[in-house]
Amino acid sequence: MAKFRDLDIAEEAAAEAYARAARSWRDGTLPARPDAWLYRVAERVALDMLGRRRTAARLAPEPPPPVPSAEDLALDDDRLIPDERLRLIFVCCHPAVAVEARAALTLRLVCGLTTAEIASAFLLPEPTLAQRLVRAKRKIAQAGVPFEIPGPAAWPERLDAVLSTLEVAYAKAHEDAAGASPHAGYATEILGLTRVLAELLPAEAEVLSLAALVRYAEARRPARLDADGASVPLAEQDPALWRRDLITAAEGLLIRAAALAPSGPRALQAAIQAAWCARASLAQPAPWRRVLRLYDALLSLRDDPVVRLNRAVALAEVAGPEAAWAELALLDAAALARFIPYHAVRAELLRRLDRRTEAGDAYQAALDLAPPLAERRWLARQMAAL
Amino acid sequence: MHYALLIYEDEAVYGDEPDSPALQAIIGQHMAFAGSLGAARVGGAGLAGTTSATTVRTTGGVKTVHDGPYAETKEQLGGFYLIEAPDLDSALAIARRVPLAANGAVEVRPLLEVPT
Known part of the structure; x- marks a missing residue:
């Protein structure tokens, strides 16, 4: 969508493409190349919107653009799709964009997440997140x-934001074990985007x-x-x-x-998956x-509530639920109030501590x-078994 | 697009004398830099020190005149370039080349495009 040089069109086109994907993939049949399908639909929506803008005054609205056929996809240049996405990712992660807005903007424009979903991924109130997006788009x-994809000299200063963005996007895709949500396509997309980045x-x-x-994590999907x-x-x-x-x-x-x-933070996370x-x-x-030791190392590089929560899960297995519960008590409960795994972990620990009423409340909160x-x-099964 | 490159430095490094070696040296560098910009340079100037600055302040519609610059800060606006560049990355590439005596900052601001 970068080729239209208009972020509002890109945003609406991406959202519309994901909405159409949600409708037409509901029966479980994915197109052979979901990323290409999405790109094609978004491109047509964008062209359609541009066309409508130009002809609004004199012509009746055109019928909705057709869903791309297999032939259309076969005509696509293989490299075009990831490059277009990467280009848009690099625009969103430009150092001129506020650090805290980069990943959010990418998730909105490239992956089509809603502001509510991004806000929950970043543990932020939705109005705060929405305002950041507006400011970032205005700045751009x-x-x-x-x-443009910047020259290699500019890559290091933008890379961390790009990687964080892909991390959050993958976390969103990974959250749904069944792969039934409208965002199921992300997992495939992120495998593709990380492959292209690793080649570049x-x-x-x-x-x-x-x-x-992401490959380790995605490898486990059939068993989830x-x-x-x-x-x-x-x-x-x-x-x-x-x-x-x-x-x-x-x-x-x-x-x-x-x-x-x-080992940087992502190498340690990969090592945990590898274990x-x-x-x-x-x-x-x-x-x-081994997982606990790796989380200890990760914590020294990246001290955030999500790492602490995951470390507490490992600690419960190594040192018992009491030790893990004590760690959990140190976390900012208000900041994690809308984070499902926080309540699920609390519920499991409370169950093992035989505090059943509180465990039930925590399962319900999740x-x-x-x-x-x-x-x-x-969660419902665990709750019923109390 | 047109951009302003606003140069902030601690003016103390240039001393008080107009013919101080530090000032003469940076002026020489700016002349060379300005020349290297070619058609990308639309305008610009160096500013005399903040001891020469006078500020007209408006508060609740009342205008008052004050001695000194708008803000008393560690680094001061010492000069500016107006440039033409196709996009922000090109403007930033030029901003990186702006001569500075030591520490400092160059703020890059797009000019408002006023419809004619």
């Missing part, structure tokens, strides 16, 4: 930020690490749903169902990253000790935040 338009920047350890991280459509906790997933092709690709990337630089993916079967003990269906089923 007024200051004349170019719609083969010497950046954090780029390779992020590409590894049980027969009832409820999500399966990581330690109970059958490693036989994990995708070996993605795990092998991730290992290759992580080894290359380790040879380039000391899990090294498990050959459910008969082997879960790697909680359910009240409308988690994806698979997560909802799992």
Whole structure:
């Protein structure tokens, strides 16, 4: 959408493309290349909007643009799609855009997340987030930020924002184990975007690490749903169902990253995923000790509430629920009030501490935040078993 | 697009004398820089020190005249360029080349496009 050089058109076109995807993919049949499909639909919506602007005065509105056919997709240049997205990502992550707005803007324009979804991903009130987006778009338009992929010299200063953006976008895609939400396409997109980034920047350890991280996490998707459509906790997933092709690709990337630089935050997160993916079967003990050590290291590089929450989960397995509960008590409860995993972790710890009434309340708090269906089923089952 | 490059430096580094070596040196650098800009340079000037500044303030419709610059800060507006550049990255590339004696900052601001 970068080619239209108009962020409002890009925003509306991306939102419309995702809305159409949600409607036409509802029956579970994904097009062969969801990213290409989305790009094509968004492009047509944008062209349509531009056309309407020009001819509004003299012509009746045109019929809605047709859904792209297989032939249309076959005509697409393979490299065009990721490059267009990356270009837009780099515009949104320009150093002239406020740091705190970059990832949010990318998620809105490139991935089509709603402001409510982005606000919840960043643990922020929605009006605050909405205002940041408005300011950032105004800055880009007024200051004349170019719609170009910058030269290699400019990459390092923009890269961290790009990587954070992809991280948050992937977290959103990963949240839904069933892959049934309108945003299910992100997972495939982010595999593609991280591959392109890793090709463009083969010497950046954090780029390779992020590409590894999303591959490890995505490798486990086939094991994340049980027969009832409820999500399966990581330690109970059958490693036989994990995708070996993605795990092998991730290992290759992580080894290359380790040879380039000391472990950064994304390398450590990938290493945590790697620890899990090294498990050959459910008969082997879960790697909680190693995971806890890696979270300790991650915490020294990136001290945020989400890392602390994940570390507490590992701590509960290594040192018991009391120790984990004490850690949880140190977190800012108000900031995490709308974060579903926070309530789910509290509920599990309270259950294990035999504080059943409070556990029930915590499960209910998680359910009240409308988690994806698979997560909802799992939470309801845990709650019923109290 | 047109941009203003606003140059902020601690004017103390140039001393009080108009023929101080530091001032002469930076003026030489600016002349070379301005020449290198070619058609991209639309205008600009160096400013005399803030001891020469007078500020007209308006408060509730009442205008009062004050001695001194608008803001008393560690670094002062010492000069500016008006340039023409296709986009912000081109303007930033020029801003990076603006000569500075030591520490300082160059603020890049697009000019308002006033319809004619």
